Amino acid sequence: MSLLLEQLIEAFQVLPGVGRKTAQRMAYHVLERGRDGGRRLAGVLAEAVERIGHCSQCRDFSETEVCALCAGAGRDRQQLCVVETPADRLAIETATGYRGLYFVLQGRLSPLDGIGPRELGLDLLARRLEGGEVAEMIVATSATVEGEATAHYLAQLARQHGVRPSRLAQGLPLGGELEYVDRGTLSHAFGSRAEMKD
């Protein structure tokens, strides 16, 4: 096999979930039917890797020092929603009518992997809370063990700065049949049942 082709197949394996077989398929596909797309991908990728950094306020990916959302007018600066990833931020932005600001951790507390408060930019977050502008911090980390630990830590940080922490509701997913919901969720939802009002 051509050396350059071999290098291309190896290079594709930097992508998540791409092993040798998939990388090979990608390389063949690009060379056989997608040279223009491949050329474009190479160009955009090279540019993105150099030029996309992190917003100095929310840590989301941004080409500019402050991202469009943080810089934009018309957002409620008293609410700060803390998410793990840019994808989570996008999901909330798409699904809800939230008009406040965000803070992107780019991960969650995981001491075993060497991810502590510093790696998540919590010093930056603390300075933000010190500013006094934020009234409510909505903790939207995932409902996993690590996400919960992170949420706990964040809530303490908020309280230290006189900011009210809140957490996304947990319970049955909408449209979820009781029979197929996992035990943990069902047990939690049962215990956290709320009174029905007229």
Next chain:
Amino acid sequence: MSLLLEQLIEAFQVLPGVGRKTAQRMAYHVLERGRDGGRRLAGVLAEAVERIGHCSQCRDFSETEVCALCAGAGRDRQQLCVVETPADRLAIETATGYRGLYFVLQGRLSPLDGIGPRELGLDLLARRLEGGEVAEMIVATSATVEGEATAHYLAQLARQHGVRPSRLAQGLPLGGELEYVDRGTLSHAFGSRAEMKD
């Protein structure tokens, strides 16, 4: 979302089997944890798209006018194995002890998709057979309807030039339990049963 990030997510979708969600994950992954790999991928991809062409003899991908396998000594030039894709060629090269040459169709006859003899380089193949060097043409197209049609066409082409066509054996896969083999394969294998010799 940053415009450049949006462009990167779109660009990734040129890859086979990559939709918007996967493209997004790839972009985030590269930016968050794989900038060096991303830089390398961009470079190799740009180079590959420009420099990798087709071998003028076998149509496999090659950086040089004639690929290493076609140019190499020590291959039996009387045998020519016709495969659909470079991946098929690689599979045969890895699994068998075949020492002849190859011809890569880069597809199979599919009139509805506009893929005819010309798109598969069969004019080049015909000239090769005219040369008189090839004695046996091993047709290793896939065992699908289109692969069979292609095989039929290739066999005729071979006979026209006085070359003996052969086809890979079809039957039960090794280690395959009868119970789980599909009906078509089982029926074919039963009909093509061979006498057992001492």
